Amino acid sequence: MQHPADALTERLGLPIRDRELLAQALVHSSWLHEHPDAARGHNERLEFLGDAVVSIAVSEALFVRHPNDDEGVLSARRAAIVSTPGLARLATRIGLGDYLLLGEGEAQRGGRVRPSLLASAFEALVGAIYLDLGWEAARDWIHARAEEELSADLALTTLKSPKSRLQEHTQRTTGDRPLYHLLEAVGPDHEKQFRIEVLVNGRVLGTGEGPSRRIAETSAAAQALEVLRAERLAARAARGGTTRAEEAAPDDLAPAAAPADPIADTDATPS
Numbered sequence: 001m002q003h004p005a006d007a008l009t010e011r012l013g014l015p016i017r018d019r020e021l022l023a024q025a026l027v028h029s030s031w032l033h034e035h036p037d038a039a040r041g042h043n044e045r046l047e048f049l050g051d052a053v054v055s056i057a058v059s060e061a062l063f064v065r066h067p068n069d070d071e072g073v074l075s076a077r078r079a080a081i082v083s084t085p086g087l088a089r090l091a092t093r094i095g096l097g098d099y100l101l102l103g104e105g106e107a108q109r110g111g112r113v114r115p116s117l118l119a120s121a122f123e124a125l126v127g128a129i130y131l132d133l134g135w136e137a138a139r140d141w142i143h144a145r146a147e148e149e150l151s152a153d154l155a156l157t158t159l160k161s162p163k164s165r166l167q168e169h170t171q172r173t174t175g176d177r178p179l180y181h182l183l184e185a186v187g188p189d190h191e192k193q194f195r196i197e198v199l200v201n202g203r204v205l206g207t208g209e210g211p212s213r214r215i216a217e218t219s220a221a222a223q224a225l226e227v228l229r230a231e232r233l234a235a236r237a238a239r240g241g242t243t244r245a246e247e248a249a250p251d252d253l254a255p256a257a258a259p260a261d262p263i264a265d266t267d268a269t270p271s
Contacts, residue, residue, distance in 0.1 A: 002007050003023065003198060003213050004023070004026055004098075004099040004100070004101060004193040005008045005019055005020075005022045005023035005026060005099075006019070006101045007099060008022065008096075011094060011095065011099075012031050012094070012129075012141075014141065015128065015133070016129075016132060016135065017132055017133070018128075018132045018271075020040065021046075021128045021131060021132055021196040022125075022128050022129075022132070024041055024042070024046060024128065025045055025046050025121070025122075025125045025127065026038055026043065026099050026121070026124075026125075027041070027042045027043050027099050027101045028042060028043065028054070028076075028100060028102045028103065028106060028111070029042040029044065030069040030102055030103030030106040030111075030118070031107065031268065033103060034103050034104065034256070037080055042119065043124035043229070044140055045122070045125045045127075046122075046123075046125075046127035046128050046131075047121075047124040047127065047151050047210060048123075049125070049127035049130065049131070049132065050120040050122070050123035050124055050126035050127030050128075051123045051127075052124065053130045053135075053138055053142075054087070054122075054123055054126050054142060055078070055082055057138065057139040057142040057143065058078050058082055058142065058146065058150070059074075059078055060083050060131030060139070061143050061146075061149060061150045062074050062077050062078055062181070064152055065151060069108075069199055070247065071116060074114075074196055079161070081146055081149045081150070082148070083119075084115050084116050084119045084123065084215070085119075085160070086119075087118070087119035087122045088115035088116075088122070088151065089149075090119040090122055090145050090146055091118040091119065091121060091122040091125075092118065094145070094147060096118060096121055096122060096125065097111075097112035097117075097118055098112065099115055100117075101111060101120055116211055116212070116215065121219075126138055126141075126142060129141060155235075161218060161221075162218050162219075162221035162222035162224075163178075163217060163218055164176075165179050165221075165225060166198070166200075166204065166221040166224055166228075169225075169228065170200055170201075174200075174201055176200070178200050178221065178224065179198065179199045179200075180187050180196050180197070180198050180199075180213075180217045180220065181196065181197050181198075181199065182196055182213065183195040183196060183197055183207070184192065191211075192211065193209060193211060194209065194210055194211070194212065194213050194215075194216040195207065195208070195209045196208055196209075196213065196214060196217050196220050196222040197214040197220060198217065198223075198224050198226075199222055200224060204227075205223070205224035205228065206219075206220040206221060206223030206224035206225075206227065207220055207223065207229045208221070208222070208223060215251065217263070
């Protein structure tokens with residue numbers, strides 16, 4: 001039976017020299033726990049390294065390709081690409097989930113398509129490519145995988161996370177910040193699920209769940225944006241339509257552009 005690392009090597013089209021290093025990039029901690037002597041380690045150290053490599057590679061490409069963007073716009077573009085859903089989309093393009101070594105329970109719970117797990121594995125893979133083939137090979141490979149996102153000329157509002165958009169809206173309209181309250185955190189440390197609510201002006205406008213506080217907060221913020229937009233539309237309908245100023249203004253509460261792949265919308269890798 002072909003080892004996943006060998007199959008992935010064929011898929012990557014790269015002259016991989018250190019097969020064991022690539023194999024380690026595919027090992028999730030849940031699999032190593034069940035097979036402690038079958039690999040030299042899980043992929044979390046490689047993930048740490050790959051995170052830095054991805055960030056500088058994406059930053060460099062955006063700096064060159066968007067010469068008219070200021071620091072804020074470049075940061076928003078980078079955040080959209082290196083976020084959990086952004087990296088999960090890149091991982092999905094190469095079918096990375098099919099090659100991962102997961103524990104039985106993790107695999108049964110849908111780990112191969114979970115955005116946070118895919119994003120982490122993608123970073124680990126980049127870390128392995130960097131150590132094996134060097135900076136230029138890793139950079140060029142990342143650029144090729146993310147060509148669509150790197151070249152996209154999207155409106156800034158579509159690049160911002162729900163949390164950022166909600167905070168900007170509330171500060172502009174009321175001067176306050178949204179408040180996020182942890183409702184519960186259940187499960188063991190490696191499988192914890194968080195449930196969080198977000199309050200705006202003392203009102204609970206959204207509740208979200210996820211494998212990290214940030215992901216749960218993002219889900220809650222997205223729900224709050226939907227509530228606020230529905231209230232805005234209802235208020236306009238009640239008074240008989242929009243004003244000229246409202247028609248000219250951008251809809252800051254409108255849903256962001258749909259992602260290229262069906263990956264859940266989250267704004268950052270889990271913490």
